[in-house]
Amino acid sequence: MTVDRLHPVLVHHLVNSLGWRSLRPLQHQAVAPLLDGADAVLLAPTAGGKTEAAMFPLLTAMEQQGWSGLSVVYVCPLKALLNNLTPRLESYGAWLGRRAAVWHGDVGASARRRILRDPPDVLLTTPESLEAMLVSVKVDHHRLFAGLRAVVVDEVHAFAGDDRGWHLLAVLERLARVCGRPVQRIGLSATVGNPSELLAWLQGTGRGSREATVVAPEAAPAAEIDVELDHVGSVDNAATVLAALHRGEKRLVFCDSRALVEKLGAALRERGVTTFLSHASLSVEERRRAEQAFAEARNCVIVSTSTLELGIDVGDLDRVVQVNAPTTVASFLQRLGRTGRRAGATRNCLFLALDKHSLLWSAGLLQLWAGGYVEPVTAPPQPRHIVAQQLLALCLQEGTVGSRLWAQTWNGLAPFDRSAEPIVTHLLDEGFVERDGELLFIGPQAEQRFGRRHFMGMTAVFTAPPQFTVVEGRREIGHVDPSLLTDRVEGPRLLLLAGRSWRVTWVDWTRQRCFVEAVDAGGRARWHTGGVGGASFTLARAAREVLLGADPPVALTKRAVRALGQIRDEQIATVHPGGTVILRHGGEVRWWTWAGYRANATLAATVSDLVDATQRADDVSIRLRGDLTPQMWRGATADAAERLCLPDVDRRALDGLKFSEALPERLATMTLAARLADLDGAARVLAEPTRMVGS
Template identity: 30%
Template sequence: MDIFTRFAPFIQDYIYEHGWKNLRSIQVGAAETIFNSQDNVLLAASTASGKTEAAFFPILTDLYENPPQSVGVLYISPLKALINDQYERLNELCQDVDIPVWRWHGEVTQTQKRKLLKHPSGILQITPESLESLMINKHMDIPNLFHDLKYIVIDELHSFLRSDRGGQTFCLIERLSKMADVDPRRIGLSATIGDTKSAAEFLGAGSKHKTTVPKVEGSGQVWRLSMEHFYDNGPQADSNDFDPAQPVLDEKSDQAPNTADPSMAYIFEHTRGKKCLVFTNSREECEAVCQILRQYCEVKHEPDRFLIHHGNLSAAYRQTAEVEMKDEDSLMTTCATATLELGIDIGKLERAFQIDAPFTVSGFLQRMGRTGRRGNPSEMWFVMRESHPESRAMLPEIIPWSLLQGIALVQLYLEERWVEPPEPNLLPYSLLYHQTMSTLASNGEMTPAELASRVLTLHYFRNVSQDDYRVLLRHLIREDHIQQTENGGLIVGLSGERVVNNFKFYAVFQENEEYAVKSESEELGTIVKPPPVGDKIAIAGRVWVVEDVDRKRHQVYCHPVKGRIPAYFGDVAGDIQPEILQRMNKILTEKKQYPYLMKHATARLKEVRDTAKTSGMLESNLINLGGKMWCLFPWTGTYAFLALERLIKIKCAKRIGLRGFNSSRPYFMQFAMDVSKEEFLEILVEEANKDFDSLELVYPNEVPVFDKYDEYLPDELVRKEFAHSILDIEEMKKCVNQLQ
């Protein structure tokens, strides 16, 4: 406990008051590094391991002993809900000392923001989007706000490692540091980092400090894990154990669905009397699941015990769920998306359910980590769903992809501690547009050379050439996003103002055009593509009839009704890494039994292994489906799969007589061809190994808009970004050379 004596008296008091008998290894390691060096620090440890205290005990001690003359700590979080949660925890820590904690996001009052601007001090908590807004709209205040900034804490670092949002965050950190003339240390926190070396490099990119990862002793985690499989109706895979005559719902009730869904019945029964989370992979699915579970309550004459939480709900609905989750005595279950995946402390949660497989090991670990606090083991119940295949369904359609994917995610972590590594965009032109416009909007008129020196020197754009930047600037001047003044300076043009002056500009992730949904005085949330008046919509776990649509103000007015319909929020499937598909393939070839599989899942796995063996899938990636129809199983990641699709359609089509091509990315491709299996593989390997530019896998007139601001880029840069940053040519070539 030597490090204990180094903490400020109020930190020592906090530790005593909470009855801590000793400090955890991550808290000792973090304090030693922060106190005894000037390094950046990556704190990578399991959920509920005390990372927040590990970072803030020494940081607050420093602020107490050496009070900063401005904001001393900038805390960046991916979610407002996480900020609100940590705001309470930090205020409790700082309640006896003069270290104020401030929040800055869309739900914080202007009064609070004005107070901060007048008296910059303490800790400021912010999202990347609000920081972008601050940089643009309060440009002149930045030096005063941050001239004595000592630390930048980035919470849930893993959520920034694989997207332009992460690139934006680190661009903003660099820009702010230059504007305020400071060199703050960076402290990254995450529970789901696999490759700490590459994550540390990402955290420290563009910083003058080296990055240290304190060693953390393994805590010997205990998991309670189960995985069950359900067909949506009829006999289950383990039919001896299933009685379809015993549905949970009374099918004669006009409130019940036509056929009771056994997977929902399973969740309904096993959440009773417990506080649980039910995770889904999309907002649509979240709404559907909550509707069904509430309907079960109604038919069973039980009180409603289900809440809902996702990004399109109003703040009031989200906060209601969060408050209920924190209530130690609550026995409510919340249906959620990734919005409750990150580190909000939701108290003593007994069990988490995951419907179908998530896309990443990181997501699985985060969701698993929501449970198991207060000394209990983490507990996750996977519920894998599938429809009975039609009698004439072809081979790839009778494989339970979600079940295989779920097993692969679990096994990759258990066997190798593998988690998705950082994956920055090689040519992030969409973000380049965004940061160019943001820099101009905040700084005012600049010469082209000044603008280039501000933007191109940001570490995230290290692969962008000056020639490409000139192409971009000329295009933006032609399109009036940027205007050239009489003396040769650059300012935001009229078209650019329409983009920059919209609040949605602050975010770099894709957003749909959303309509606010209201019922009388109640704000429900937002939806995409409102239906005509009289039609129904699904939001907040209920069904509503549209009374009026105000397209000018983007508002929908409605009233509640009973029933069930699908919701739509514009969700897209996630990117799945090659390692996950390769482990899925291995599941089919090995005889290993997995102890967490329940009866139906065990039986379904045996079925698919038998199917794979008899079909020839275990010996070859290419299977004949009859006649000239073939199915290719590449077992590679989403973006390598996409590159392979294009290689076949662009480079091989004529040589093999390709037709009727369609795919289920990233699992399989089906097509007809005129050549033999051996000829196809020979042609494919030959074409893949040729020395070609990845731009050749973009169709002649195609402009594949992929990221949010691609529509404002010149076509040649859109094509170039897609070819070099989206298509994974290297992994595709590796995959082709391993096909058999």
């Protein structure tokens, strides 16, 4: 039996300490490949036992093969998730006399010194903290990582879809160089549309040279799932519905922005609902208090952004509520998986759409979910700015780097290979890196741009908008956008944070601190977020199918049915089952593609001569010139599919691409343009017939 390959002490504790009668299917199937050293991606829904499926075989290998020192690194995308997992891994390790410890930005200096003096067997951390260890002069990384054998990447899909994934891959290759051996890589993931490709991505340069397997047991017959879609029309109405429904139960409410979390949280508290909040701009202490209180309470609501979408344990939930729509089916599955964990419980989610637009996108998303669709996870293309960051980080890590040897650090992983020579040349030309004979080292320009706080800015690959810390007395509440402190206001300046209103008493502009005192109501919440948004091609087409009459097979309230009917009437001229529509209405000409933002941005760049200069593209349409004729259209689109263009990039957008200043402007612009594009979606639209209607 598979369980016989696990260490007998582990098996004893599974039965006697955890009270398990057997392993779950994922845990059974993971034992053999992981003990045999294979790279793997383990797939299971939220709370599917993925952590145990990875760690029990690794702890067994640790004992059977005599691993010593720090031999397993466990990587998570969130510090809160690390904090949540640490007690479990500490107890599992202790059964075998092994130790686990956590290291991230909130861990104090004394705890870090203990880890460096006497490394644990398992280290829980983030990619940014791994980078910080590699570049720190206080860490002997060759000694610390000498015994490294395996890396577990929890929520690997959350990394792979953005630049943190490229950063993680590069750091893993550097770790392999430091320890002098290939390192087993194990990814834990919720359901994704392309698990084999995700595993190949995770393997990096080990692809094809190491055994690899996707462990994804067939799902048990689906239990009953209760999904309902409602149209409530406003935040106040959403709060009224939440206050009235499911009293006495524990409810987790997801919102698509921090400002909406604050507004809904305040509205619920006004109605006497015990409410907790969680989002990235609340202080660590504030979030911990909320999550702990919520885990212990029953009749309450926690309102959150996606920070609670991943595997952080907030106790046994009764209900999940989604305000408006998440951006992906995969995200919805994560949130749905928060419920139905008790025996006899039902997985459930109530969608509350605040307007008809959100209702349409929610219906489209549920249409995709009902059809079994899950988005593939793909890494963003052309991460040249991460290449620049890694080259600078390598100079910090090693002090000096051979001008002909630097590419060996990443073991040939593209694009961190010799193809990065133009970036190295630019770093030298601009003084980010200097040269002495055959040696490269950090230059004055890098010191000036990134050298604050011992180059801590080098470890994060995203540009965080500036925020002011909000303090009441000695208690830190969280962070707000500085525009809330500079807007012209009549009367006292009031903020909304942690679901409460605060009056600003003093602002320390130099230290970026804002001092407040509590007031009854009237506060405002706002955060500016960068990045490229917009719906995908698949989601936009699903919304189009809803407009054409498809109803998702979920419970629709009477309000939702009525509002869907209204939006179908309003948009009837913009959709056609046989192709796309160019609609002339009231002096405006618009091409209704229903193709998503990136495909539309690509189309707008490709037929730019026909596009209105004042407004280009959105998720569903492109505004065209008012003098457009059928002849002009045919002439511009006849060969458009053969000459697709990347979207134009506003130079100001480069500010949101961290380390873009360490790239030639041309390469930085090309990187952003490639990320704005959807060439396949644009080609599909151009292959469809187009109808021109209106007067």
